[in-house]
Amino acid sequence: MAESAVSFLLQRLAPVFENKVKLFIGVQAEVIYLKGQLELIRAFLRAADALEDSDEELKVWVRQVRDVVYEAEDLLDELELVQVHNRTNGFSISLRIRNMKARYRIAHQLKGINSRMKTISSTRKRFLSKLDTASEASNSINTGNVCLDLRGDALLLDNTDLVGIDRPKKKLIWWLIDGCPGRDVISVTGMGGMGKTTLVKKVYDDPEVRKHFKVCVWVTVSQSCKSEELLRDLAQKLFSEIRRPMPEGLESMCSDKLKEIIKDLLQRKRYLVVFDDAWHMYEWEAVKYALPNNNCGSRIMITTRRSDLAFTSSIESNGKVYNLKPLKEEEAWDLFRRNTFQGHSCPSYLIDICKNILRKCGGLPLAIVAISGVLATKDKHRIDEWDMICRSLGAEIQGNGKLDNFKTVFNLSFNDLPYHLKYCFLYLSIFPENYPIQRMRLIRLWIAEGFIEAKEGKTKENVADDYLKELLNRNLLQVAGTTSDGRVKTLRIHDLVREIIILKSKDQNFVSIVKEQSVSWPEKIRRLSVHGTLPYQQQQRSGSQLRSLLMFGVAENLPLGKLFPGGFKLLSVLDYQDAPLKKFPVAVIDLYHLRYLSLRNTKVKMVPGHIIGNLHNLETLDLKKTSVRELPVDILKLQKLRHLLVYQFKIKGYAQFYSKHGFKAPNGIGNLQSLQKLCFVEANQDCGMIIRQLAELSQLRRLGILKLREEDGKAFCLSIERLTNLLALSVTSEEENKVIDLTLLCTPPPFLNRLYLSGRLQELPSWIQSLQSLARLFLKWSCLNYDPLVYLQDLPNLAHLELLQVYNGDILHFRCGKFKKLKILGLDKFDGLKQVTVGKDAMPCLERLSIGRCELLKKVPSGIEHLSKLKVLEFFDMPDELMKTICPHGPGEDHCKVSHISNVYSTYWRDGGWDVYALDSFNRNCSPRSGTVMRSHEPRTQWKV
Known part of the structure; x- marks a missing residue:
């Protein structure tokens, strides 16, 4: 982590040496010296970071x-504040004297820092021999004895020690033995500790597999493996397997010669080669051309924590990827019980704690075995001890040697991360246990913290998304939820991994987490995450180094000034989301460095102009689900603002489910030219000036417009044509019966993938058919006189289609072979609709179908029985006559048409909420309104950008 800190600071220094920041006399020389020392020490730190846990002296040095x-980072930020004050305070003599003193103080402190850095740098030489020895040992024994022992243990497990292995084992054996005669690559991927090595070794040792292949070789890949070492190891094991003497000089052969020998050995043999625990793509690149495609049915297996490596290596050879999943609940319990109670049953009074x-x-096997090993030593009659382990698992991980194996496996993955990902990954420790991590929230926080490096041709959001994908590829992070068009929406982190990164964050003074009043704080706090209660009874702490303050589930409101009476002038992130805040926090007025301010889901009603106008570096202002309805003109001073979210959904009644409140924007909104997301602006003001100013926001990716006037249609189209980066567009007319005229839009944004139109359409805009990237299309109140499906059916990537009061006709026809990628379809309030027809091979991917408020529709869609992938069929506020046709009891003549659908619901709006009935709960009189299984007040679908 020290390497990450040094690299981060060097990144911060870059503008200084690109002449973008002017330094005071006496400071420039100190900064130049500091940069030189940091560059010298950075190369040394990666190895030191990896070994500091095993060497206390090295740990102190790091x-x-x-x-x-x-401290240097803090001084640079203070220096920037002094420069700002110097520019903005004019000729105020007292303030200029104060700034002069601050400059001298900073220069003096920088000298002190450089003196300390010189001493630290000189002492690094004494650690060089240690690091060289450790590096040699790492190369020779696969990253350390502990890891080697772990892998050996996994290879020696008996079948009686394993659970949940039969199904994946059978599938992998089938992939190995059956299939084409060509060479296939089969990859098994999953997070560390999932049991990849154990599974593949059992497959490798299976008698059926050993009989099928002439040559079988197992190669364990070192994390620090070099190409020649991997090829040499493979060659040695092949000669041993086929019982031929190794040629002289094998130890000194180059890569090309080794590849030639390996290829010659295997050219006429059906072989199976396993590469266990591959880390990097170059490892596969080094060996793939040495393994011949000899049409003998040969196979290569790779186990890896990297999903991208698994996919890439397999896809080149038309192979397969097996993503190893966590154990199912009953399998996990079986493994836990065996190891904790030595095969005996769990005492009834311990069941809840154990669960x-x-x-x-x-469901992670290594974690289950590790925790079981701890619990097996505990007194089974001391319930308090077992409960303590449950409540303080982090402390147990830190202090119990029986959990070292799990920490070692995780540390391999963590240490393999590049420096820029280490900060991003440790930052996940700010979130509470089981907290759904919103993808875009995380990305905006990373950017505000300065973790994201700008790259040519990409926005910082694009780069952050790449970082996120990398963590997902490394199986350090899991997807918790996706949108209907397949985008990642929420994320989760494994509970034990979270506990480990909390310990790392605390040890590195990266994040401090406060969950109760009694928890002690570190002397210097850089990032503070408060869970559940504000620690106002604590001894007053300095906020001089505080960079971030985030609150989760805080029930009481406490002014920041009382929490940190000394101030927090370097704060860059302030997240009040879901806090009981009633007024805009006055304390932010002097926070020059503030980049992220979230008041989402608070009771704030007004944004003071004199405060918001001071936040010149603000990039994200999140006022979603607040009562703010208007922004002051001072908002236009925020030239770095990238994300402006000000809206709230209306869910007071049935008819308002898809409605929302937006905000009145000040005239001149076009000046905020860094904006990427702007939602939701009320456009019926200033005689359409707002609409014309949108054309200036060339960086916009997401735009939400409310109350668009019919007469502004032409101006709106002209503005949209200039927003070539737009990905999502939501437009709502002034009133339900008012027209949205978008037919004049000649060149739509080329990458638009989400479109939401609420208002009457005289005709469907012809340009919609040209949107090759369109994945979600919601139309509401269109009232077209012709079937719109003809114009939408060939959209190549359309995954989600919602149509509400769109068509006045009596028949909807989904034609044969059309809507090839559609997964979700909603049809709502088609007043004249009497028949829905689904042609052969139409909507082959459809998984969810919702039909509602179509009073004349008395039959299920004709052809619905052919929708083989349909999992959910929901009818809401539909006639009883239709519901009786699918009733499982009585006269339900169409029940057989929907019998293949696992979830069929009848939903009704009553007393401000949805009553939901499952098909199998209908009574024998075929009443679809008995046996309530769910009550919900949430909107059935949210129309959002």
Whole structure:
């Protein structure tokens, strides 16, 4: 982590040496010297970071580096504040004197930092021999004895020690033995500790597999493996397997010669080669051309924590990828019980505690075995001890040697991360346990923290998304939820991995987490995450180094000034989401460095102009689900603002489910030219000036417009044509019966993938058919006189289609072979609709179909029985006559048409909420309104950008 801190600071220094920041006399020389020392020490730190846990002296040295770097970063930010005050305070003599003193103080402190850095740098030489020895050992024994022992243990497990292995084992054996005669690559991927090595070794040792292949070789790949070493190891094992003497000089052969020998050995043999625990793509590139495609049915297996490596290596050879999933609940319990109670049953009074502990293991076999080893030593009559482990698992991980194996496996993955991902990954420790991490929230926080490096041709959001995908590819992070068009919406982190990164964050003074009043704070706090209660009874702490303050589930409101009476002038992130805040926080007025301010889901009603106008570096202002309805003109001073979210959904009644409140924007909104997301602006003001100013926002990716006037249609189209980066567009007319005229839009945004139109359409805009990237299309109140499906059916990537009061005709026809990628379809309030027809091979991917408020529709869609992938069929506020046709009891003549659908619901709006009935709960009189299984007040679908 010290390497990450140094690299981060060097990144911060870059503008200084690109002449973008002017330094005071006496400071420039100190900064130049500091940069030189940091560059010298950075190369040394990666190895030191990886070994600091095993060497206390080295750990102290690394901590000293990190502390000096943090102080230097703080001084640079203070220096920027002094420069700003110098420019903005004119000729105020007292303030200029104060700034002069601050400059001298900063220059003096920088000298002190450089002196300390010089001493630290000189002492690094004494660690060089240690690092060289450790590096050699790592190369020779696969990243350390502990890891080697772990892998050996996995290879020696008996079948009686394993659970949940039969099904994946059978599938992998089938992939190995059956299939084409060509060479196939089969990859098994999953997070560390999932049991990849154990599974593949059992497949490798299976008698059927050994009989099928002439040559079988197992190669364990080192994390620090070099190409020649991998090829040499493979060659040695092949000669041993086929019982031929190794040629002389094998140890000194180059890569090309080794590849030639390996290829010659295998050219006429059906072989199976396993590469266990591959880390990098170059490892596969080094060996793939040495393994011949000899049309003998040969196979290569790769186990890896990297999903991208698994996919790439397999796809080149038309192979397959097996993504190893966590154990199912009953399998996890079986493994836990065997190891904790040595095969005996769990005492009834411990079941609830054990279930809670097991839940934290997340189905990860290594975690279950590690925790079981701890619990097996505990007194089974001391319920308090077991409960303590459940409540303080992080402390148990830190202090119990029986959990070292799990920490070692995780540390391999963590240490393999490049420096820029280490900060991003550790930042996940700010979120509470089981907290759904919103993807875009995380991306905006990363950017505000400065973790994201700008790259040519990409926005910072694009780069952050790449970082996120990398963590997903490395199986360090899991997808918790996706949108209907397949985008990642929410994320989760394994509970035990979260506990480990919390410990790392605390040790590195990266994030401080406060969950109760009694928890002690570190002396210097850089990032503070408060869970559940504000620690106002604590001894007053300095906020001089505080960079971020985030609150989760805080029930009481406490002014920031009382929490940190000394101020927090370097704060860059302030997240009040869901806090009981009633007024805009006055304390932010002087926060020059503030980049992220979220008041989402608070009771704030007004944004003071004199405060918001001071936040010149603000990039994200999140006022979603607040009562703010108007923004002051001072908002136009925020030239760095990238995300402006000000809206709230109306769910007071049935008819308002798809409605929302927006905000009145000040005239001149076009000046905010860094904006990427703007939602939702009320456009019926200033005689359409707002609409014309949108054309200036060339960086917009997402735009939400409310109350668009009919007469502004032409101006709106002209503005949209200039927004070539737009990905999502939501437009709502002034009133339900008012026209949205978008037919004049000649060149729509080329990458538009989400479109939401609410208002009457005289005709469907012809340009919609040209949107090759369109994945979600919602139309509401269109009232067209012709079937719109003809114009939508060939959209190549359309995955989600919602139509509400769109068509006045009596027949909807989904034609044969059309809507090839559609997964979700909603039809609502088609007043004249009497028949829905689904042609052969239409909507082959449809998984969910909702039909509502179509009073004349008395039959299920004709052809619905051919929708083989349909999992959910929902009817809401539909006639009883239709529901009786699919009733499982009585006269339900169409029941057979929907019998293949696993979830069929009848939903009704009553007393401000949905009553939901499952098909199998209908009574024998075929009443679709008995046996309520769910009550919900949430909107059935949210129309959002």
